[in-house]
Each structure stands twice: as C-alpha cells, then as structure tokens.
Amino acid sequence: MNVEVIVSALRRVREVKPLVVNVTNYVVMNNTANALLAVGASPIMAHSKQEMAEMMYFAGALVINIGTLDSVWTPRMLHAVEQANANNKTVVLDPVGCGASAIRTETSRQIATLAESLIIRGNASEIIALAGDQGQSKGVDAMDSSEAALGAAEYLVRTYSCAVVVSGKTDYIVTAKGYSQLKNGHAMMPYVTGMGCTLSALTGAFAAVGEKTGLAATAVLGVAGEIAAEQSAGPGSLQVNILDTLYNLDVEMLTQRLIMID
C-alpha cells in the first residue's frame, strides 16, 4: 500500500460520486451524511425493508452502524446486509459499543458473519470485544491503545475474511497481507461525537470505488481532522471545520501531511 492508492481513491470518489447507503444511528445521521457529501460521495440514509433491495441495487456500498440498535432496527440491518450480498456490494460494519452490552457483541458478530464482502471499523475496545477471548492477547493495561487490538484485528481478518480498521492515536489498517499504520489525527477529535462513525461512512464511499481496506478513508479523515483541529477553538468548531476541510482537501495537502508506516 502506498500514497498513490489513497490519492487515486480520493480522485475516484470525487469523479464517481458513489451512492452510499447508511443504516446508522440517530446521533450521527446528519454529520455522516454531510461528511459523505463533503468528500464528494452521495449519501442515502435509509433503513426500511420496504425499499432496501432497490437501494442496494443502485448503491455502491452499505454502511451498518449499530450505535442506537434495538429489536426493531437489528432485523433491518440484517436485511440490508442480505441485499448488499445479493448485489455484490461491500458492507462496512461499525460495531459501536461492542462489548458494552451482550446484544451489541452478538449483533456485530451476526452482521460480520452474514456479510460476504466486509470491512470492520472500530476502536480498540470494540475490536477486542468483537474478537472475544480468541482475539485478546495483549493484556488489560494497554486497552486504550489501538496496538492492543492488533491481535484481535488479525483474528477478525482470518475469521470473517475481511479488512479491519482499528482507530486510535495510531490507526491500524489490517488485512490478510499485513497491516499499515497511520499516525494522523488530533487529540481533540474524540471530543466530537461520532468521529468514528464518520470514518466508517467515508470507508463506505471509498469501498464503493474499489478501495476495500479502509486505508484511504482513514488517511483522508485523519489528515482533514488534523488540519481542521489546528484551526478550531474547540470541538464545536472542529465538527464544522472537518466538513469544510474534507470539501477543500487537495492531493497536495493530503500527501504532505500523511504519516503512514507500511
């Protein structure tokens, strides 16, 4: 993997303007739709079984985010994944809060098992919880670091034949071929709700144009967030400025800022 993969993926998103269907949580719907528009994609926020087959026929990718899951929405998520499968579209799974309740862990695993083409994007504790006992190996004291979830991510890659993005101070892009590290971003970003959800949505946009590892989305949001945070007095401004920066991000800014270890 290298910078050219990222740059050409960003160019393709802006040319193709891929439709990305999002079955996501109530908290972030506005922000993730806006982030998809800002990067050049076309968001569809839809969840009804009454139309998902039609939506997935036209769409380039499906993003499933379990942030506000319940017994009404979970069957809709599973139905949407089935429709993505039927249309050979990639599913991005954001297992929000996986490990915080049994139902989140179970539902995440159900979705991961069902999806035929899959990228999982979560933070360290979510990835570790999703992997369960087999994935845990680095000990509790490193729980907050994304490195601690590397073993779990590798387990998920093998188990679900997927790519995994572990977000954190360092982001890990884990595939069957190994992993890359991205070190962009800013300490203020976790003070904006749904920053990870935004990354998952953008991962869908890039998957829709063929970049199915999560690398390009992670690079683009990491760099944009870093630039935006430097201009922001606090997390309110940052939420706004990230959209402006995604909209204006050019290849030069991206390549100059990018810190990647392959």
Place this chain on the structure above:
Amino acid sequence: MNVEVIVSALRRVREVKPLVVNVTNYVVMNNTANALLAVGASPIMAHSKQEMAEMMYFAGALVINIGTLDSVWTPRMLHAVEQANANNKTVVLDPVGCGASAIRTETSRQIATLAESLIIRGNASEIIALAGDQGQSKGVDAMDSSEAALGAAEYLVRTYSCAVVVSGKTDYIVTAKGYSQLKNGHAMMPYVTGMGCTLSALTGAFAAVGEKTGLAATAVLGVAGEIAAEQSAGPGSLQVNILDTLYNLDVEMLTQRLIMID
C-alpha cells in the same frame, strides 16, 4: 406575485411565530427545527398518533418529509395529514427520494391524495417521479434541471389542486395561475444535507401565516443561502451560517438580492 408578498409574509412569520408541526426524517430534524427558529417560527418535531390531534389543533401547518420513511412511520404520516385536514391546516409534502424506490413514490402519492390543502416541494427528479408517466414530457437529457420538471409540476398542480415548488439552480413556484422563477441560491448549497428539507420546513412556516405557494420560503432561503455561502469556507460553515443569516435577514437584504421572474 411580487416582492411585497414575500416581504409581508416574512414580517408575519416574525410577528405570529407560527407553530409548525414536522413529521420529518431523522437526518434533518435538528437543522430544520433550527431553521424554523431562526426565521422566527416555532417548530414542533412530533410524530406520535397519541398526540397528533392535539398538536394539529394548535399548529399553523404540517410538514411531512418522507426522507427516512418505514412501515412504522408511514401510518403516522397519514394520520398527521388526517389531523391537518380536520383542522383546516395546510400540509407541505417533501417527497424525498421519490422515484428512488417504489414505496417512496406510492407513499408520496398517498399523502398528496389525502391532503386537502397541499404544497409539494421537491427537486426535479422527485417531482417528475411523483407525476409519473403523465407528467414526463421534456426528455431525459434535461433531468437535472428544474425546468425539465415544469410539465410534471403543472400536472401535479392540476391533479392535487396544490402548489408545487421545484428546487434547483432555478426554483419554479407553480400554481394554477402560472409560475414564477427564482434564481437565488449558491452552488455549495447541495453539499449541505437536507437543504431541500429546510426549504420544506420554512414553506410550512409561511403557509401557517397564509402564504400558500412556497414562494416566500423559497425566496428567503435562496437569498439567505446565497449570502451565507459567500461567507463560508465550505459546507460545514454554510450549514451554520445559513442559520445566522436567516436570523439576521432584513427586508433590505432580501429585496436587494432577490432575483425573481414572474
């Protein structure tokens, strides 16, 4: 129709502060409530059958937006329209994504048929899809232009005895008496999610004070969006600045900027 209609409608909204009930999509609830507050109206975001009769008794208008429709929400929308009818209140229908799925087209038509006093606000492709075969006449090559939907809009005006707003680079306000064109707005506005939904919400505020064509809302948002966009580095800022501009918009700014062809 002339400028005075628009100006006096804006004055009335700010004096009357009309209650506008919104049964709308999850994505835009915050923004459209804020836009209604900024223009001087009082938003109520409510959808429950348990209270809609009471809400519509007090409210000045009803806005129905099908953006995130499903089998649970559609009956609530129909019930809300019935309550609007029972209280002689105008319904603004935003047929979001009409044509993108069969259920959206069907539901939009059901609502349009049911509403006794109706304004429909959509973009060209939604208006064309809502009209169906009878409304299409201008050919596929003009599909992205609002002019292409003029025939469809006129068909809807006749069929549902309603007013129709077709939003686009040029906005068309179509009534039984003919149509007006408004040419304000800015190319950055489609990069903010739910800009059309905001227009539909504002259309409800103006309908509540007796301006039942969509003209005043379209003029106000077009001018406010244009001013706001000129001060915005990107769509994140624009979403914020539109609210500030709506709040501060005075009659002089409005009349100086307005580009209307009757």
Place this chain on the structure above:
Amino acid sequence: MNVEVIVSALRRVREVKPLVVNVTNYVVMNNTANALLAVGASPIMAHSKQEMAEMMYFAGALVINIGTLDSVWTPRMLHAVEQANANNKTVVLDPVGCGASAIRTETSRQIATLAESLIIRGNASEIIALAGDQGQSKGVDAMDSSEAALGAAEYLVRTYSCAVVVSGKTDYIVTAKGYSQLKNGHAMMPYVTGMGCTLSALTGAFAAVGEKTGLAATAVLGVAGEIAAEQSAGPGSLQVNILDTLYNLDVEMLTQRLIMID
C-alpha cells in the same frame, strides 16, 4: 449552596468523566452528546430494553427526555428508569412539551412517580403543566416567566421528593431546602433548538458525580451560553460556540460571570 459547590462539581466531572445514559429525542441527540463530551463527561445514547440493564449498571446517571415520545419509546423510557432504580442511579427527567398534549403530561408523571432519585428540568410552562391544578397559583399573566412556576416546582419537590430546575431568563433551582436563582444566559439561547435538552443532559453529568440539584449544570451552561452568545452572529454560530466554550470553560471564567442569588 455556593460557588464552591459548582466549581468542585465541574472539577469532578472532568476527573471522573462519568458515563451518562440518554434516552432522548431524535432532534437533540447529536448536540447533547457533544455537550456532554465538551464538559468532560461520556455520553451513551441508547434506548433498547435489550441492553439497558447493562448500561445502567455501568452508567453514572440516566437522562430521560420525552421530546419525540411515542408508544414504542415510552415503554423503553419506563424500563430505563426501572434499571436506574435497580442500580441506585439518579434520573433526570426533561418533560419536553408537557402540557402540549395529554400523553406528554401523563408520561412525565409516570416517569416522575417511578424514579427513586429524581431531578426534573423544564421551562415554566412544562413545570406548571406537570404539577397540574395543585401547582398553579400565580395566574396566567406571568406564564412566560420562570418565577410563575415556583409554586408548581415546590409542589413537585414535595410530591416526588425531587429537585426541580425551572429554566428561563432567571433559572430557579428548587429543593426541599428552598431555592436559588441563577441569572446567567442570553436572549439568543432560545433560538437554538434543544438548549433546555442540553441543560438536562449536563444535569445528568453532574448528578453522576453527586451534585443532585441541577445547580452546577445550570450555572455552567448559563455562563457558557452567555460567553458564547457574545461571540456569535446568530443561533447557528451559538450552537457551535457553546460547545467550544463548554470545552474551554475554566473556573475563573465561571466564578467571574456567575450571577447567583441564594
């Protein structure tokens, strides 16, 4: 009550970073989550019965906001309150629109009756409606002033053994021991949707660290809103700047600005 109570509560929120579970309305989920993050707390926006027992075991407090209630969500709210009770966690009730429909009044009373440790936060008309006939005593001509709800608030304090915050130009913090008045805030704040909901969410954060009167949250948001409004061109900017100000608020700013009458 004095300034030191407020200052030390803010310090504790930032140290402890309490988890606050929010069963709230669709309109404000993003903003209230961001306000909780900005003040230093950890928001969980969750509503499913499938996980509420687990969530309330870990959480520091529960915020119930009935803003977009319906027959599906109300049982979830009641279930969440039961789980808060089972775990000895304080419930903050925001009776949004209480009095605007019978179901809002009934549901608010049901929740207030059920919660074992309770803070109620509303505006004057909501507090008066919640108290019903027994609480009304000051006459209709003062309906818009928070002072008019003081009798109703005192009635609620006695009836539900709770604390009550009446928000308005003057905020009243009412407990069994008497009341305090806070006179911060800004006339532009009601032009941002969900400002009261944000106060209720912050009240949950402070309750989670032991400040169970609503005083500290009201002081912090009043001062932050006042500072933010002075720097804002309109309500769009204000919504953003309040988050920045909450994030940056220091003890000196807070104590210098605070206008409190014990």
